[in-house]
Amino acid sequence: MADEQRPIHRKIIHIDMDAFYASVEQRDNPDLRGKALVVGGSPEGRGGVVATASYEARKFGVRSAMPSKTAQRLCPHVIFVRPRFDVYKDVSRHIREIFSRYTDIIEPLSLDEAYLDVTEDKLGIGSAIEIAQQIKQAIKDELQLTASAGVSINKFVAKIASDINKPDGLKFIGPSSIEPFMEALPVEKFYGVGKVTAAKMMAMGLHSGADLKKLTEDEMSRHFGKAGKFYYQIVRGIDNRAVQPHRETKSMGAEDTFPYDLTEIDEMYTELDKIAETVVKRLERYNLQGRTITLKVKYSDFRQITRNQSFAKPVGDLKTIAATAKSLLLNSGVDDVKIRLLGISLSNFGELPQKTGKPGDAGQLMLF
């Protein structure tokens, strides 16, 4: 197997809020609870579009992106509510704050949906299922809303998984279950397969992942272009796309609390070298470089300082990061200090060189 085709075992969670806008409206207005509800444009005049339908409205076939007039025809008693984006944004910020307790590798897809890479979670919990449970519980406790989570080793499977037990669901698909799961999956459920492609696949007698698997990589490319190659890999459980933190990730770094206080400059430098190495590994993994390097120092009396230096161009190499951290430390004063913690982080990432295409945009799917 070629290197780029080997599956990378990450711990990925896809979190998706349940009927987000509608649930927020029902939470804030008890009169709307248990009611068929559409958040979106009014059906009057030329008519608006459904942004989100409550589960009560979905029972009547009301769906997102449907004209509000259609929604009213399907469900005559449906209540239309204007969206309050400021409120949704606030809730979204709070949700991301909850995510950030566990990881900095967060890729938001919209206000109510995100991928999280918890391969190395901040709290050292280790179990992605446990983390997903805790996040769901925090969202419930702090926001009185429910979310569904999908847990797997890659983005593709995690996203499909989050949809399986909605609402308030949690579905784990482990490495050994991925291939059977993908084989059983109907082609129209394949993330990125639109209606046109699905119809083409059906016409070719391809109804499930198992059917797709019978085609060679060349055949997949010939029939479905660049996306064909993506499907070829995905049906074998291979999706090495990294969770891309975008600009949403404000900083990435590492820190270490020492078993005894550091008093010698040599020890401090040695520790900074180690921490810088960890930081560089993390940056490389997520293809990030930052323009600002920040040093954090905590003393034995728990006093804490941060010092930073910014660069004209983004940096991410070990030499620069370690040297900058050391000079920042030196400038902060190292005489007669007892240091219990050192940390280095990079921020000010700016634009990333990689794009994160929408599913279905075949040109941007090839991110491996």
Ligand SMILES: [Mg+2]
């Ligand atoms: Mg949602």
